[in-house]
Amino acid sequence: MLNDVRYRWKSRTSFHLSVPTLDIAAGDTVLLLGESGSGKSTLLSLICGTILADSGQVAVAGTDLARLSGGSRDRFRAEQIGMIFQQFNLLPFGSVLDNIQLPLHFAPERRKRAGDTKTEAQALCTALSLPETVLASKAAALSVGQQQRVAVARALIGRPPVVIADEPTSALDANSQATFLDLLFDQVQRHGTTLLMVSHDPRLAERFDRVLRMEDIASIERRVA
Ligand SMILES: Nc1ncnc2c1ncn2[C@@H]1O[C@H](COP(=O)(O)OP(=O)(O)OP(=O)(O)O)[C@@H](O)[C@H]1O
Numbered sequence: 494m495l496n497d498v499r500y501r502w503k504s505r506t507s508f509h510l511s512v513p514t515l516d517i518a519a520g521d522t523v524l525l526l527g528e529s530g531s532g533k534s535t536l537l538s539l540i541c542g543t544i545l546a547d548s549g550q551v552a553v554a555g556t557d558l559a560r561l562s563g564g565s566r567d568r569f570r571a572e573q574i575g576m577i578f579q580q581f582n583l584l585p586f587g588s589v590l591d592n593i594q595l596p597l598h599f600a601p602e603r604r605k606r607a608g609d610t611k612t613e614a615q616a617l618c619t620a621l622s623l624p625e626t627v628l629a630s631k632a633a634a635l636s637v638g639q640q641q642r643v644a645v646a647r648a649l650i651g652r653p654p655v656v657i658a659d660e661p662t663s664a665l666d667a668n669s670q671a672t673f674l675d676l677l678f679d680q681v682q683r684h685g686t687t688l689l690m691v692s693h694d695p696r697l698a699e700r701f702d703r704v705l706r707m708e709d710i711a712s713i714e715r716r717v718a
Contacts (some may be wrong), residue, residue, distance in 0.1 A: 498549035500539060509714040510535050512549075515705070519554075519654065522681060522688040526695055527707030533691045536711065537659055540689070541574055542566045554654055571599035575648030575686075577658040581640050583647075585633035589623075590614055592632050593646045596653075603651030610650070617646040621676050638669040642676065649680055656681060658690040662697075674700060 495515040502508045510532040517523055527533045538544045539551050542558040551558045554573055561569055575596070583592045593614040597604040607613045611628070618627050621642040632640060641661060648656050658677075662670040678700060681688045690701075698704045707713075 494550075494552045495539070495546075496550040496552075498539065498546045498551060500535060500544065500546050502535070505717070507716045508532070508535070509716075510539075510711055511713075512536065512539075512711045515710050517687060517689060517703075519687050520685045521703055522678070522701045523690070523703045523705060524698055524701040525689060525691045525705050525707065526693065526698070527691075528693060531707040532711055532713050533707060534659055536707075537657055537689070537691060541576065541657060542570055568599060571596050572602050573653055573655055575650075575653040575656040577641075577644050577648045577656065577661045579660045579663055581644040581664075583632040583640055583643060585631070587632055588628065589618070589630050589632055589635070589643050590628040592643055593617065593628075593650055595647060597651055600651065603653060605651075607651035613650055614646060617649055617680075618642075620680060621646055622672075637664050638673065641665060641669075641673060645673075645677055645680070649684075649686070652684050652686070655687045655689070658688070660691055660693070662692070662694075 494517070495512045497514070498512045500510045525533055525536070539546055540553060542551070545559055556569060558566060590611060594610050597607060597610060604610065615628060623639060623642050627635070627639070632643060635643065641664065644661070662673055665673055674697070
């Protein structure tokens with residue numbers, strides 16, 4: 494939930510983002526569309542608490558992010574939010590199991606929910622149609638499509654209530670994209686997870702409960718210093 498939020502990147506070209514109000518209901522799947530440079534990733538960073546609003550309020554699962562100290566905000570993010578990035582951000586020389594377990598190191602509640610983490614990681618891999626023996630493989634040895642599924646398993650382990658995905662399909666071909674989204678949706682719907690996914694591809698819209706367009710929810714301003 495965002496209220497009257499303003500944020501400015503202070504760089505040579507300063508970029509101002511204002512979001513009057515944005516409310517996402519728990520369990521909704523939401524697609525955020527917008528052109529390159531319209532501030533989609535900036536908005537996701539505000540929601541994840543990796544950057545803090547200059548003014549206004551950003552609340553996730555009822556918690557005002559500005560009220561948390563830096564360390565508790567990092568822990569809150571690890572507990573509450575599973576993240577899938579455009580470039581997957583896997584540790585290439587780590588095993589698939591290491592990669593999937595990574596967020597649990599910073600999130601004791603999430604670790605508890607995951608139970609036996611190896612069994613949970615294996616179950617997620619099976620649900621995501623990854624090969625039986627994948628857990629021991631080095632992440633770098635997998636195909637791009639397989640790496641992206643590992644990134645999904647990492648985001649989903651321990652059932653965080655919110656999953657945020659920043660253009661997760663941009664490195665995949667059309668067939669792999671469709672399979673990837675089927676698997677992701679199957680998982681988030683099974684667990685009632687809130688999904689916020691950024692894309693610039695409007696063809697994905699029909700899969701989602703709600704579609705937001707940056708131009709409708711935010712205003713931006715660029716100034717060259
Ligand atoms: N780390 C940063 N430091 C300074 N300015 C930044 C930073 N990240 C983004 N910006 C500024 O914010 C603007 C919006 O970028 P942002 O990445 O949020 O847009 P986007 O809609 O996600 O674009 P894309 O679809 O190309 O990823 C950029 O034009 C840039 O000027």
